[in-house]
Amino acid sequence: FNIVVLPGDGVGPEVALAAQRVLTCIGDIYGHRFDFAEHLIGGAAIDAVGESLPEDTKAACLAADAVLLGAVGGPKWDGAPVRPEQGLLAIRKAMGLYANLRPLQVSPVLAHRSPLKKEIVEGVDLIVFRELTSGVYFGERTRSKTQASDLCVYTVEEIERVARAAFQAAEQRRGKVTSVDKANVMETSRLWREVVTRIHAEEYPQITLEHALVDSMAMHLIRKPREYDVILTENMFGDILSDEISVLGGSIGLLPSASLGADGPGLFEPIHGSAPDIAGQDLANPVGMVLSAAMMLRHSFKLEDEADSIEAAVAAVLASGAVTADLGGELGTVAATRAIVDAIR
Amino acid sequence: FNIVVLPGDGVGPEVALAAQRVLTCIGDIYGHRFDFAEHLIGGAAIDAVGESLPEDTKAACLAADAVLLGAVGGPKWDGAPVRPEQGLLAIRKAMGLYANLRPLQVSPVLAHRSPLKKEIVEGVDLIVFRELTSGVYFGERTRSKTQASDLCVYTVEEIERVARAAFQAAEQRRGKVTSVDKANVMETSRLWREVVTRIHAEEYPQITLEHALVDSMAMHLIRKPREYDVILTENMFGDILSDEISVLGGSIGLLPSASLGADGPGLFEPIHGSAPDIAGQDLANPVGMVLSAAMMLRHSFKLEDEADSIEAAVAAVLASGAVTADLGGELGTVAATRAIVDAIR
Ligand SMILES: CC(C)[C@H](C(=O)O)[C@@H](O)C(=O)O
Ligand SMILES: CC(C)[C@H](C(=O)O)[C@@H](O)C(=O)O
Secondary structure (H helix, E strand, O other), X not given: OEEEEEEEOOOHHHHHXXXXXXXXXXXXXXXXXXXXXXXXXXXXXXXXXXXXXXXXXXXXXXXXXXXXXXXXXXXXXXXXOOOHHHHHHHXXXXXXXXXXXXXXXXXXXXXXXXXXXXXXXXXXXXXXXXXXXXXXXXXXXXXXXXXXXXXXEEEHHHHHHHHHHHXXXXXXXXXXXXXXXXXXXXXXXXXHHHHHXXXXXXXXXXXXXXXXXXXXXXXXXXXXXXXXXXXXXXXXXXXHHHHHHOOOOOOHHHOEEEEEOOOOOEEEEEOOOOOHHHOOOOOXXXXXHHHHHHHHHHHOXXXXXXHHHHXXXXXHHHHHOOOEHHHOOOEOHHHHHHHHHHXXX | OEEEEEEEOOOHHHHHHHHHHXXXXXXXXXXXXXXXXXXXXXXXXXXXXXXXXXXXXXXXXXXXXXXXXEEOOOHHHOOOOOOHHHHHHHHHHHOOOOEEEEEEEOOOOOHHHOOEOHHHHOOOEEEEEEEOOOHHHOOOEEEOOOEEEEEEEEEHHHHHHHHHHHHHHHHHOOOEEXXXXXXXXXXXXXXXXXXXXXXXXXXXXXOEEEEEEHHHHHHHHHHOHHHOOEEEEOHHHHHHHHHHXXXXXXXXXXXXXXEEOOOOOEEEEEOOOOOHHHOOOOOOOOHHHXXXXXXXXXXXXXXXXXXXXXXXXXXXXXXXXXXEHHHOOOEOXXXXXXXXXXXXX
């Protein structure tokens, strides 16, 4: 398997290395060969070659079997003519990664670390399907001396495909989709609601579909997170809501994501950002990145047993308390990764 | 004082009545005369005259000393050609209410009802300044067979005036403003950040200003809500974030808001919506509306003592447990209002 690794900025390189170690261990045990090719993205690419997504990075990603990404961005590039995040947005678009999957399961051993009460977060098991290649992220922008504008556009087809992905996931889960929009204000949201309702009626009538407004959803996700199974939403709302729920499990450092397109390689990255304040100090939690690698095995390579093995090892390590500082532990990134590798063996 | 009352839909009429009772009591005690004139808005107006903001409602609001609003909207008008919310957006725009103030103080007696841990929410004391007359709420919308669009526009002047309002509030509080945007993606956010930074440097250098991205803010507000004093943000982000934090205090039914313009009357409404499921059953919590009336006394009429008196009465009633079902109490809307009136006397 040819895997492109985009370490990126901040703690990105440290966690990317952790994922490679874990995958190499999986390869040894199960007899797979994972070849890793590192390429530049984000601030690291700006520093090296002056652009956030160099042509050869893009070509390598498109030709790979899958892509692992650490993190991009940091205050270092504030006010720079090119922004690190542009590289991330550009690679999402170039690879056609329209569905961003952000699963959240609150581990019983860590529920007590949540800012929410244990009885509210215990047993939470949901997944966000965030549309990732359209909306206000990719609309036309204008700027003049006196004003600025951003355009949010959604086509029927863009909504259909991510809706189908969410309904399909719900079929394998508890059979419920909550679609989030702001249909009382936005035209794109009204289209969103119509299209999701139609795809549901025509193709997935056995799934339970409910609609929620983004503002009340921001409340409900804190008051009763256990009620949700699959949450389907557009790009910006997905960005905000999935970050909001990322605190439920006790640390954002735990959470993986997968970004998938129609076919072609997927991209797998932790939810956490580049965390420049702790970069290079062996402090980052490798779990989010390692679980992203497990998602890669499952979604891109159909290696279910191997993915299960990583997830079981992570669960065991979390239960054992062999964790990084964000979870109250004493291990560094390298030692926490070694604990996961040992648990897999 | 001439007060226009817009009861609106769902529980709106019940809570609007509660506010009038409390104000009448204040008038008796302090020797003011409050004249209330009821007008139609939202779904109630659609049902009665076919439009969500009738001309005479608008004229009455513009001529009033202040406006009290209950709530608008409900599933009854889903799919209706005119939407109840349009009336609310139209009156905000017509009255030029560019600053929406949403204070949140977590009452010590109710902190245990929060979905968050007591030690996280205890002592929270913040206020959101949400821009209310621009952004994606008021931009051009398009719709065709295959796609829809919403335009988000901000002018320099629109950002300046709400930023000034937030900095002025911070001067009277703990001296800190957190401005929230998505400057790594949106052009309007980059303009927002520039203008807020300039107004700060030129006019309020003694205030501490920090910038946060909306996605990480959605996290921080749950992890460390006590760190915030004044939160300044654009219309849509303000809608989402202020609803998110509304759960911190244990019930959204407790929270007031004030919408203010340059001069002219302000509009005061609870944060909660029309709650059609409990409408007409004497179940709604009157506190959010009553505290909105207190904000009216303070901001529009400069009646500080009178506002203090309402707020103290509400605090005493909450502490005594004379509360509605959303707070675990047994009182209805009418009885809970009477408890507040008695406490004022
Ligand atoms: C870095 C930023 C552009 C990005 C986004 O907003 O999509 C990030 O927040 C994310 O969620 O992956
Ligand atoms: C009813 C709706 C249009 C409104 C808004 O989004 O502004 C409401 O959610 C609010 O926050 O006052």
